[in-house]
Amino acid sequence: MPDPGQGRSLLNLERVSKAYGVRPLLSDVSLGVAAGERIGIVGRNGDGKTTLLRIMTGAEEPDEGRVSRQRGLLVGVLAQHDDFDDSHTVREVVLQGKADHEWAADARLREIVDVLLAGVDLDRAVAGLSGGERRRCALAGLLLGEHDLVILDEPTNHLDVEAVAWLAAHLAARPSALVVVTHDRWFLDAVCQQTWEVHDGVVDSYEGGYAAFVLAKAERQRQAAASEVRRQNLVRKELAWLRRGAPARTSKPKFRIDAANALIEDVPPPRDRLELQRFAAQRLGKDVIDVEDVDFSRGTRQLLSHATWRLGPGDRVGLVGVNGAGKTSVLSLLAGEAAPQVGRVKHGRTVALQHLSQAVAFDDPEARVLATVEGIRRVTRTADGEISATSMLERFGFTGDKLTARVGDLSGGERRRFQLLRLLLTEPNVLLLDEPTNDLDIETLNVLEDFLDGWPGTLVVVSHDRYFLERVTDSVWALLGDGQISMLPRGVDEYLERRAQAMHLKVAPPPAAPAGPVVDRVAAEEPAGGSRSTAKPGSAEERAAKKTVARLDKVLARLAEREAELTAELAAHASDPGKLTEISQSLGELHEEKEAAELEWLEAAELLE
Template sequence: MANLLNLEKVSKAYGVRPLLTDVSLGVAAGERIGIVGRNGDGKTTLLRVMTGEEPVDTGRVSRQRGLLVGFLRQTDDFADDHTVREVVLQGKADHEWAADPALREIVDVLLAGVDLDRAIAGLSGGERRRCSLAALLLGEHDLVILDEPTNHLDVEAVAWLAAHLAARPSALVVVTHDRWFLDAVCQQTWEVHDGVVDAYEGGYAAFVLAKAERQRQAASSEVRRQNLVRKELAWLRRGAPARTSKPKFRIDAANALIEDVPPPRDRLELQKFATQRLGKDVLDIEDVDLRRGERVLLEHATWRLGPGDRVGIVGVNGAGKTSVLALLSGELAPQHGRVRQGRTVVLQHLSQNVDFEDPESRVLATVESIRRVTRTVDGEVTATSLLERFGFTGDKLTARLGDLSGGERRRFQLLRLLLTEPNVLLLDEPTNDLDIETLNVLEDFLDGWPGTLVVVSHDRYFLERVTDTVWALLGDGQISMLPRGVDEYLERRAAGLDTPSLVPREGYSTGDITVGRVAAEERGGVSRPSRAKAGSAEERTARKALARLDKQLERLAAREAELHEAIAANATDPEKLTELAAELGEVQEEKDAAELEWLEAAEVVE
């Protein structure tokens, strides 16, 4: 395969900290590469160097001539006064994008519920992120580079994105902390650490196995090195008077062995805190109704959590997962029914909000104000030692809370909760902003957690790793147990949505009017067709028509493109131009008629 992009002995530093040191690597056509590493180790910098947004200090970056690169950054540069339709669909009308199956699938999945004629300024951070991803996927690129593409996507959308990217012919480089996504999409894994990039074959699982083998081999080498160090030091210490007569090459060899000790890395260790005893009654939701505005989240729902239960909750964005956690914690009251909390429950709730009441406070002072000495299963630990175990070393101990990174804020939040020694933990998206190494440590800590655990997360790997059962909010007002976990959730969603990637859902917002109503107005005010009953002959006929029209529209679009190319190639031949223009007009008329027929059939199908 031809190489699309190469880095040759590239180095890049910020201040005195080197992020890349003599890095050489390449991306070939069709390759799918995942990049992992600790927060701050240079993953995003590597992407920016590859795209040319960041100049290198030394070395060379070469790209294939005419290479089309699509880059999804962690922040967008949309103009706030533009609409979603303008920035994502380049102003295409509804019948234009809806008639293209590829465009329709991307819009239906990523922009479901987003008003296409709404100004960008009014969107939430998650909606802006999905707009950025949709705009990139709608383009044609030789190389797609994605920086944390799964942020703000639910489990269902992540599964769709993995399948979509695996089917694209373009090369892919992606930075993500979603380990399930890495396994589902990537053929290679690059680990960025200590200024170097190590390459591994396969996705995340293969990366873990290969890295373990490398570490085993490195450990064997370290044992041999330590033995040599001991021998050389013993030789050097055989009497001070004799040392000056030792051969210089032996002294140099000993010094080289001693200096070959790898630099220490910040240690991150979640301590097993002493947890207060938990009785048999923990949390009970009994006949609860819960509404947020006009939306019914729970209706006569009953759910019981016992001691030691380890539960994951899944559902689409807006299904009410965060509201259920607020209900359990007592922050939200139901409209009907009651939530009972056991007498021995000491509950802590890790929310998605990472802002602090006083951002000017210092890390160490804040922890000491809560508890100077903490009890753990291994004995008492001082505040300073505890912070070091959580990765806060050196000047981080006196850093302002407002200056901490997203991952550091998340770790600090968790530490503050654990200082109260809870026996019930409610975690709302705990994996946000955490790198894979930190996630591994958090998972190891939760493995030994003796209390009751309730987790809301879109990170499928994390859910399957730390919980015993998965429950779902499926929009029916109940909390439903899924014996087969996330796989069953995706199957139920797919079965209940009637192939949403192919058929726009009723009420899909495209401004103040729906797709069907646009078509009706363009037909001169014709009333929109009524929806057919599921399984009826009318519905089956409409579905067959949609399948036929999809193929017809693809064929017409291909012919239209051919005619445009032919017109450009025969610009100096008047007779040929007249012939081609006449055929183009016929094709466009046939395409318009097919689009209207497709929209009419789509209105009949649920």
């Protein structure tokens, strides 16, 4: 049965306009969000996506127009920057001070904490967290709450591929409405039912996620482009055929599929892989980078153990792994910026390598954009021929006043684009890219992908952006924590499957104790090593633990209801000392019962980890 609340209006913008200085970001925009809708927002950096979110949440007021919200609407917001008090602990800012047994007894809360706060000490001060850890804490704190509408601004920043996949599944299963700004195109497809494109002061709405948005936008552009004579002739022929027949008899879904096929049937593949590899072999020679029997450690952690990996001319490789697996360190090893403890990393004689790191820094912030680029190279050779420095800048979004802007005045996204462009102008034949999509909007990502399509060199990419990874690479390799670099024939899907299997592996239990009386309570034995054991899959111990967890879930739910009732009674009898004493005594007994049940639940749950 459908949810009776589904489809009711939660928030509406009516003829809203907003400008900064003389530049209009939103002009006469009208749109709305209904209960249960999941909407993705895309657009160029600086075109007003975050401003639109801030107007929707009330953080900014429009210059003109009206914003109406349902009375009592509960809105959860993830901004690009958190407002944590650095003197507080993670437990205080994320879990509101809850003890472990309080949140761990709720399966939904436990999953959020386990995924987003993995490896983060809950009693650690916020001041000592990295930017990525702070971001995950902010996201976890939001998801732990209950909201009618969730608004997220770049939620996948600092998340690895595995966490992004989990977040997509979690948001798709939540009953709340969702509005999300993101440049992660795989995430848009996995989560969103509508796409809003913010551009030139207007917001265009498209049904579906990113793939549907691209198709619909291409169709709109095709219909509007009078210069595309052949395509227009096809449209006219199609219309003439429809006028002769009965359009009502045509199945709409089939018609849309046929239209999509007609639109793309004459489009070539993104790149000719064999041709590029042939061209790369001419430039690079047979040997590129050989990692031979390498042991490699960072600090006390060993990342590679007797690892061998060979990169040849024209190889296009994606490297994945959880945060902290050592992906960035492996790129430094390939670049020659770090040395292995054992073994060697050998570069071919013709290798011209460039490494795009995550840090964005420039030697001279006073330098001008065009002058800096022309100082590197005025004309660059590409697979399609020569291209001038100015044309390359325009291709990467630097036009007009941006050509003479100071490097130090560029925004974060512009700095990232400029950093990447400077590397490409040196005409490398080996590129190592560490999170190249950070701070880049979808339009710039498309430009970068188009450039790499015709770039005939060896490419190694580390990225949490699954769409970009699958779009520009031909094979995926992974750091799985076993000291090797493993090839994954089925790509990211195989990586996620193998990670899921690794997370569910059970540790063998200690030798069975002498037979004794069976007790109802499942007790976790403490082995000699000091850590708790897990139950063997399919064993009687595991079945008993599952029954105990299921029983205690119901017990804890009943106790929580009773606690709420007693708390309400306390407020109702505030003027009756005798009744207050009676209720307080009952509450004390209930808290003792609840604490015992929570501890028992934790012991049983540890057997199932």
